[in-house]
Amino acid sequence: MAETRGVLLPAYVVADESASMGPYYQDLSGGLAALCNGLRAEPMIAAKVRLAILGFSDDVQLRQGLSDMRMVERLPQLAVRGATNYGAAFADLLQRIPHDVQMLKNDGYKVHRPVAFFLSDGQPTDGRHWHDPHRMLVDRNTQPFAPNIIACGIGSARADTMLQVATRQEFAFVALPSADIGRAIAEFFHALTASLVASGRAMADGNPTLVVNRPEQFRLAIDEV
Template identity: 40%
Template sequence: MVESGALTEANNILPSLVQALEKDPIICDKVRFGVMDFSDDARMVLPLCDLLEQTTLPQLEGRGRTSYKAAFDLLRTQIERDVNQLKADGFAVHRPAVFFLSDGAPTDAEPDWKAAFAALTQYDKASGTGNRMYPNIIPFGLQGADPRILQEVIHPKNPPERAMRLFMADQDQTAASAGRSSGSWSTSPRAVRAGSTGA
């Protein structure tokens, strides 16, 4: 169950992203965002969109446990759907990026969520097997998060020049600054997902 402080942090992120995008018109024109939440299950609460065109932003609510498996399963299917739609609409799509927000450890069995994570992130270019649309994943720890757990969902970790990194809210880092410093915002459209535990 998400704690109230972490929930407040999560709900402050989208407005902060809007403020950052308003200051950067080039990025604003190119980046598209979607928001999902996850607890016992996962669901889309904001379909892929231009954030500045939204008159209202979703408010996440505490609603259960913390199923990483549900989040990773939905991410795989939703990213594939969104990337295909962007391409059909004439966009050049770069590697999708996921800001993975969490305040706690997964409540699924470890083999289950790790298998779902592997299905989301693994791709063998030589054989063409796996998820060709795998995303870069930037974990963002909310209040009370265990960085040791979130380190496991960084992707990719190697090579160093392409590696993503972990961000923690209690280190006064914001999702907007995480996006810029991780190199996950580019001048081409990309799908971006934000998930929050128990929300």
Template identity: 85%
Template sequence: MAETRGVLLPAYVAADESASMGPYHHALSGGLASLCNGLRAEPMIAAKVRLAILGFSDDVRERQGLSDMRMVDRLPQLAVRGATSYGAVFADLLGRIPHDVRMLKNDGYKVHRPVVFFLSDGQPTDGRHWQGPHQRLVDRETLPVAPNIIACGVGEARAETMSRVATRREFAFVALPSADIGTAIAEFFHALTASLVASGRAMADGAPQLVVNRPDQFRLAIDEV
């Protein structure tokens, strides 16, 4: 029986590229660069993580396929375009995640449950149509590799929506009303980097756990009942 090459955490960044993000494109680009460089600065930790970058608007564009950041020499670039289709990104992940997990296992790795970091500055423009693919994506009965989803909303994104997107209540965040949106986006990427580094370190120490850091200038998105 072949020896296991190691254990990996697949991580996906799903970033809103809709037109309303135009004024914050610099913050998006800077945050993405800080994430990639932060992982490169921790090669022992980066060895435990595989990172994909997806931009979504009317559709999904793969800005970086699932990659070992130690081997990536070009920063992925996000764009600004179109509307805000949540359904597009969840439908994409429904096919993408099982494929990626199979690929990693075929390469001889064990795989921890994937994690998705979701960032949006607005409400879904596809109404409630996103809820179907989202429900299928997070259903562990029918999709054993269903991911954990951490949802962060800035701008017009509502707390109740982020609470529905996230797979646990404590994984849903919205920026404080007083927060500058560009700064909040930068803090999202800073917290994302810290979460992946801490999760990778826990795996390296033989005590794997998903560490989720609340970004500065965000609060838990607890909706009313």
């Protein structure tokens, strides 16, 4: 039997690229660069994580396939375009995650349950049509690689929607009403980096745990009434 090469955590950043994000493009780009550089600065931790970047709008664009950030030379770039089609994002993950996990397994790795960090500044423009692909994505009875989803809403994204997207109530966050949107985006990426570093460190210590940090300028969605 072939020796296991290690244990990995596949992580997906699913970022809203709709037109309403236009004023915050620099914040998105800066946050994404900080995430990538933060993982590069922790090579022992980065070895435990494989990172993919997806931008969603009318459709999904792969900005970076699942990668070892120690080996990535060019930073991924997001764009600003179109509407806010949640269904496209979840349908893409439904197809992408099983393929990625199987690829890692074929390469000799053990794989922890994937995690997706979802960021949106608005309500879904596809109404309730996103519910079916989301339900199929997170159903562990039929989808063995169903991910944990951490959902963060800014701008006009509502708390009840983030609660529906997240796979656990404590994984759903919304920006404080007083929050500056640009700063909230930066804090999202800061918390995401800290979560991946802490989760990778726990894996390296032999105590695999998904660590989810609440971003500054956000509160738990469940707290909003």
